[in-house]
Amino acid sequence: MTSHEFYMNLALENARAMKGQTDPNPLVGSVIVNDNRVVGIGTHLKAGEPHAEIHALRMAGDKAKGGTIYVTLEPCSHHGRTGPCAVAIVEAGIRKAVVATLDPNPVVAGNGVRILEEAGIEVTVGVMEEESRKMNEVFNKFIVTQKPFITMKAGSTLDGKIATHTADSKWITSAEARKDVHRLRNEHMAILVGVNTVIEDDPELTTRIPNGRNPIRVILDSSLRIPLESQVVTDGQAETWIFTAKQYNHDARKELEERGITVFPTSGTERVDLEDVLRMLGEQLVSSVLVEGGGSIHAAFLENGLVDKVEVYMAPKLIGGAQAPTFLEGTGVGLMRDAVELDDLEITKIGKDYRFTGYPNYNTK
Amino acid sequence: MTSHEFYMNLALENARAMKGQTDPNPLVGSVIVNDNRVVGIGTHLKAGEPHAEIHALRMAGDKAKGGTIYVTLEPCSHHGRTGPCAVAIVEAGIRKAVVATLDPNPVVAGNGVRILEEAGIEVTVGVMEEESRKMNEVFNKFIVTQKPFITMKAGSTLDGKIATHTADSKWITSAEARKDVHRLRNEHMAILVGVNTVIEDDPELTTRIPNGRNPIRVILDSSLRIPLESQVVTDGQAETWIFTAKQYNHDARKELEERGITVFPTSGTERVDLEDVLRMLGEQLVSSVLVEGGGSIHAAFLENGLVDKVEVYMAPKLIGGAQAPTFLEGTGVGLMRDAVELDDLEITKIGKDYRFTGYPNYNTK
Amino acid sequence: MTSHEFYMNLALENARAMKGQTDPNPLVGSVIVNDNRVVGIGTHLKAGEPHAEIHALRMAGDKAKGGTIYVTLEPCSHHGRTGPCAVAIVEAGIRKAVVATLDPNPVVAGNGVRILEEAGIEVTVGVMEEESRKMNEVFNKFIVTQKPFITMKAGSTLDGKIATHTADSKWITSAEARKDVHRLRNEHMAILVGVNTVIEDDPELTTRIPNGRNPIRVILDSSLRIPLESQVVTDGQAETWIFTAKQYNHDARKELEERGITVFPTSGTERVDLEDVLRMLGEQLVSSVLVEGGGSIHAAFLENGLVDKVEVYMAPKLIGGAQAPTFLEGTGVGLMRDAVELDDLEITKIGKDYRFTGYPNYNTK
Amino acid sequence: MTSHEFYMNLALENARAMKGQTDPNPLVGSVIVNDNRVVGIGTHLKAGEPHAEIHALRMAGDKAKGGTIYVTLEPCSHHGRTGPCAVAIVEAGIRKAVVATLDPNPVVAGNGVRILEEAGIEVTVGVMEEESRKMNEVFNKFIVTQKPFITMKAGSTLDGKIATHTADSKWITSAEARKDVHRLRNEHMAILVGVNTVIEDDPELTTRIPNGRNPIRVILDSSLRIPLESQVVTDGQAETWIFTAKQYNHDARKELEERGITVFPTSGTERVDLEDVLRMLGEQLVSSVLVEGGGSIHAAFLENGLVDKVEVYMAPKLIGGAQAPTFLEGTGVGLMRDAVELDDLEITKIGKDYRFTGYPNYNTK
Numbered sequence A, B, C, D: 001m002t003s004h005e006f007y008m009n010l011a012l013e014n015a016r017a018m019k020g021q022t023d024p025n026p027l028v029g030s031v032i033v034n035d036n037r038v039v040g041i042g043t044h045l046k047a048g049e050p051h052a053e054i055h056a057l058r059m060a061g062d063k064a065k066g067g068t069i070y071v072t073l074e075p076c077s078h079h080g081r082t083g084p085c086a087v088a089i090v091e092a093g094i095r096k097a098v099v100a101t102l103d104p105n106p107v108v109a110g111n112g113v114r115i116l117e118e119a120g121i122e123v124t125v126g127v128m129e130e131e132s133r134k135m136n137e138v139f140n141k142f143i144v145t146q147k148p149f150i151t152m153k154a155g156s157t158l159d160g161k162i163a164t165h166t167a168d169s170k171w172i173t174s175a176e177a178r179k180d181v182h183r184l185r186n187e188h189m190a191i192l193v194g195v196n197t198v199i200e201d202d203p204e205l206t207t208r209i210p211n212g213r214n215p216i217r218v219i220l221d222s223s224l225r226i227p228l229e230s231q232v233v234t235d236g237q238a239e240t241w242i243f244t245a246k247q248y249n250h251d252a253r254k255e256l257e258e259r260g261i262t263v264f265p266t267s268g269t270e271r272v273d274l275e276d277v278l279r280m281l282g283e284q285l286v287s288s289v290l291v292e293g294g295g296s297i298h299a300a301f302l303e304n305g306l307v308d309k310v311e312v313y314m315a316p317k318l319i320g321g322a323q324a325p326t327f328l329e330g331t332g333v334g335l336m337r338d339a340v341e342l343d344d345l346e347i348t349k350i351g352k353d354y355r356f357t358g359y360p361n362y363n364t365k
């Protein structure tokens, strides 16, 4: 490990540890070094609060002068209550800057570096770039598209089923795997299911880990069929947002809104329009959504190329049943050569089960 | 490793290397040691030929006298062209015998050891017993039940599908995985599919590896719908046996038999009776069957508790489709707590795919 | 990993990354959490500057109120330019404190915790305690004994030699191993050799890595025989301190002092008194010493139970020679049962060589 | 693994398992395959008995005809009670031969293959050649040079010592390491020490493992100083051979010979001539010698380039002592660049100790 990597790694460690608390902002870490000593460390803690560089500069104080700053993301050139970080770096007298990756937003990418270079600071870009990009995969999509990063999550048997033919699904996976799902929920801003899941299972859709953060519960319900006695309507544990079609039942909406539920009509005529859902969630600054099914919802997202990441918890069990639902229904592809492959696949054993994590490669279509 | 284990391991290595060439007999290896030197090694090569002990005794010659024989399976007390091995061991003047496991056939288990002990030979049973039992899992079932060991094999996507909704299935898995399937075929005495698979895919069902042995092709076809121009009917590459229901089409049978195909009526009225199939295959000394689907055939076997081992080749792909078939159709279990778990699960990466190997645990029902 | 461990680990990561820049102070890291969010991180950067807790409290600002502070070492109750950290924690309104380990100094251990508890703060001690203790093994000895932590370092052949019988020693180990030695030097405050090493090899005893810190060069020279033209006397690259015996050559001392070299007489009559050396180094706030030989110096330290840690770089080479020196000369133990065993031994491959790291266990004597 | 490798590996497994029982002959295994079935396996069991190929051909019987033979070593063209194996292979009607490696004896290498080829057999050489050569490293040297393969064995502390300055050496290494030494002894035909080791330690020099074979005990004793009451002289547990210088004490020789000890005078005037020792041991068909020290004996062998392999058991202990002996004494090399490096080094943890295994590379001189 070179010394550049050593310091950048320290910045990355501090950034990563903030996972889940900076939304919708990216994870960013920073380290300032002077005369071969660390003189400041910083990390972005929360949207609306100072950026990582500002914390590091504050800790360094006078010792920033003449030093080298390491940042996991290009310093900003425009936003932030504390003014552009690039300007703060210049004013602190920093001499060198080492940046893991440029701003993912193509509109502003390079602006921060330009400010630094015009001030005579020597800038190196690309140290541990891949680690930094992977860390902010959610933010990187959001900032460019203003739409949330979509993770499709399923718990299935080895034969692809998510319930028996009698709709029994308790439990497909082990307690350890279900706990891991709660960790996933904790890291997402919203969790999304179809209304059928609410009708059949009446789930809480909360994060049952100590001190877990509950994501917003998003329900797709084209005709507002959701039962008013559902837990997501009544329990008040987290916000519940319902997306519906163009022609919805106005009485039902009123009933729901009286219970504190927000209803978002979309432009879909019979079904909820998914592009609208993503656009509207983005407008609400929801940068990450965990789509938890069922199989028709999953298929709708995947067939429209909207899934960014897949997390399948597979139990080594067989249940069979031509009528038992799988985690991916819909029409499906017609030819095997159009199958969606998963890139960067990782398999992790969790309890008795196996978690498959991968990224859909739509280019294979 | 003790010296007992060292010699038994050598016997096991020699036995295992004969995989596929001793059917319907078990794999057996033997080593004779005298005065701390190996003086003979033997392995059973082929049904009808001498047992492992006889080969080892022949190599040892006079040096067997006073020695210790290691055998991976209890010496026989009755059969074999060369007479009972237990008697041959006694006559050779062996002083000690170390046996991995008793004969799995409860009727004769212990008889071989008794002959040895009555002749004053000191016998130790149980050295590396588990390794020996696992090695002969096929034979151990066959000898006790006179029915073949059934391995269910499927190639599926991550979402459990074996074809798209348009019935396209070329190819689910990678070339490496398909080659591994040919290795599996090479190790089985018969391969079994439903007639729908023949009608839809017209497969050859042969072993396409250099010097591979072609298993008998077993087709389940309740009403003898198999097309006469199917490859399994016309190509003559391997025997084809068709199992049908009680009331079959006699003309069709005649046509098939004229083409060298054997037809076995079973007692099933509308569907082929699976218990009959297994019993009749056993009568033909078929000790192992690879059931290659489709999903209804798999379900029929699994729901009747007839599957002994599962081999699923899973491609990290998604195709979706509520109508796309999975590798396990039928009715399926009604409650999750009745799911069939897989014991001793092993996951092996093969090319881009993953092979899941396990043993159905029907006790979970 | 529990959430306590998660946050303490983050504090440890930040502390560890400061290795080499806090001497003679310990490595300490701190994290403040409020409402399940990290609100502050801090690490001790340099002796004389704020402690880790202060940095973390500053970053947290108002958000420290009601929060939980994680510290890798018990907060101080007395010293520091910024006042006792325990008091600062209380004043910030912290509600809970999680401490990895108490202050190693038995005189003050527990005082910091007491201040916190008397203020009504709930304190947990012992989370990741072993990791914290290992990280500060140097400081923990120094603060208790006021004597430096002694690491004995040797580069030897497989047959224990550090030079041929003609005194050739270039090179025993590979370039990679020698580079690792420079990393070790960078982490120590002083490096110590006998005057014979200076006379024979005329070494620079500096840290030849980019931006490396040069330790103080300590020479044991009972009769001030060191050549005035030695590099350690003339090159001015780092401080050179010479420890000598009671009756030294006053002219030689004058010559040395004119060249900027510091001479420390000890109470030893013929040989330098090692206990004096350690005590005097401690008085100069030298908390860590890398003893680099030769074999007589190593033996003198080990036979007096003064070595705390051993680092042997072993080249897989043989040179032989009854007269070739080994890295451990002196008298040696008389009985094998008095041999000094090495605890917690770790072997690391470095280039072609192997580094043995362990802790002498004098209890085996 | 190709099928060539599969069958050759089976032949290698059978050969390797005979380690220690074929001296002075090499380990050889053979497998015969016909129509994709193994029809014969063989291994060389003992010098003077049939070669591996003969055993395999006997097991195969008629089925050898038209088959393929796998042999780990080129079939012999000349020796053996059963006639040249190459001729036997031809006469059995073998069609193809796969050979791991040619005969290491340059005088006859290729002759066996030539006989096969002239008879029209298709021959492939080189399948798993390296595995075969490594397996017979002892024989390969012996057959070419008529001198034994020399393994230097030492048990030392981390600082290279084999005893304290008071000559105490019980115990340097752990019980597990000492047991491993007995395994080494079991695999060697002779064990060699200097007379000083006999005088100081009065060792038994036997193999204390169940059913271990005792090697011949070879003592180097230039002036026949060996005490007549030594265990190696009196216990009769194994043969003892003493090599002495030209001018030896004739009375002493007579006393020794009366006790059943064989005395071999060498041409050395003051010291035993090592080249003579190796030549004479070779004449007695001793193909492997374990040299167990002390340090002067080791140095004499190494400095003359006579050591083929090194096995050092290193205890993670320090004893020190300028006068404590190391495992490699003598004069030693003068310059570090003449150090003897160890190739193919392997480090194995045994109990608390570490075994270093390697091959001296004299080319580095």
Ligand SMILES: [Zn+2]
Binding pocket: A051, A052, A053, A075, A076, A079, A080, A084, A085, A086
């Ligand atoms: Zn900024």
Ligand SMILES: [Zn+2]
Binding pocket: B051, B052, B053, B075, B076, B079, B080, B083, B084, B085, B086
């Ligand atoms: Zn038998």
Ligand SMILES: [Zn+2]
Binding pocket: C051, C053, C075, C076, C079, C080, C084, C085, C086
């Ligand atoms: Zn403090």
Ligand SMILES: [Zn+2]
Binding pocket: D051, D052, D053, D075, D076, D079, D080, D084, D085, D086
């Ligand atoms: Zn031969």
